């Protein structure tokens with residue numbers, strides 16, 4: 001087999017030009033920021049801009065309630081806070097995610113339990129969720145990772161069967177369709193991040209969506225110190241333990257401009273990502289991004305699976321070709337990335353809620369190597385290619401050319417060694 005010499009071995013790289021840098025903000029953000037400042041009110045409960053932002057999110061998603069927050073972690077904390085967990089209650093979630101999915105469970109004194117990914121997939125396995133359910137389980141948090149919609153039906157069924165709340169973590173999956181419907185609207189609550197790298201961004205920010213008035217009320221209270229702002233007596237009334245996670249008028253101004261264009265952003269990413277997949281579908285030794293049947297991928301990043309190689313080796317060779325590529329995303333299941341989890345380092349030296357009468361679960365067993373073997377395996381084969389809506393078609397073609405060249409070059413080396 002004759003293959004072109006790889007750049008990592010001294011060959012000529014596919015590309016030397018830098019890729020287009022994403023510029024998410026423009027004139028509309030400036031216009032709305034000016035308007036927000038001129039209103040002289042940036043404080044959420046009185047800000048017209050926050051009200052407009054939340055109305056725009058509700059309309060986009062066709063839901064009754066949207067609540068702006070300061071981050072995606074905060075959005076997830078609103079959702080978990082609304083569950084009213086007792087210490088030691090369990091929430092099942094995915095092992096490939098950001099710590100922002102897990103932190104709220106711990107802060108509510110709950111026990112995060114991780115279900116493995118399905119073999120060869122980045123998506124959580126519903127069968128393993130079933131196996132992990134105990135009488136203490138209260139909710140499931142599904143993560144729509146990288147922008148690929150999770151097949152939600154089995155999780156809805158499990159939630160119905162066991163009376164659990166289903167939370168959708170959509171931080172990486174804006175206006176992402178499954179059978180024509182946006183993820184985030186299937187479960188009880190959808191949570192979104194507006195951190196800098198997300199499809200819609202305010203630098204940091206986020207929001208929750210729901211159609212449930214009770215959950216909406218609880219989330220609103222949780223984000224506002226538990227303060228019942230309706231004047232019911234001369235004294236203030238705080239009904240629940242909450243925090244201050246209120247989005248302000250500046251974030252809302254940028255957020256509104258971003259929400260206005262997020263459909264176009266995702267359509268373009270979908271087009272570019274699918275094009276990349278079509279260009280590399282026949283390349284040996286790799287698998288292009290998985291797209292759930294009936295779904296559309298919004299490509300927060302482009303996940304490539306290297307079947308025949310470790311991701312680190314493949315990614316290094318792709319980078320040498322002038323195409324940015326990372327290996328492994330978070331590297332290990334999230335519970336092996338966090339000392340808080342595998343070391344039980346929660347509150348001071350207490351390990352709470354572990355080693356307490358509230359749970360007999362042991363962090364040393366829940367958060368150990370081997371708990372999610374499929375996840376450990378797939379992360380070793382996951383190459384992360386960056387993709388965004390402002391990229392040119394020619395850049396996608398160079399990405400495909402680099403992937404093809406590296407796969408062929410590495411195959412040729414295998415044959416000759």
Ligand SMILES: Cc1ncc(COP(=O)(O)O)c(C=O)c1O
Nearest residue numbers: 071072073098100101171193195
């Ligand atoms: C899947 C997922 N969940 C939660 C979060 C937390 O969001 P934030 O960083 O806005 O707090 C992120 C952010 O990267 C994420 O990707």
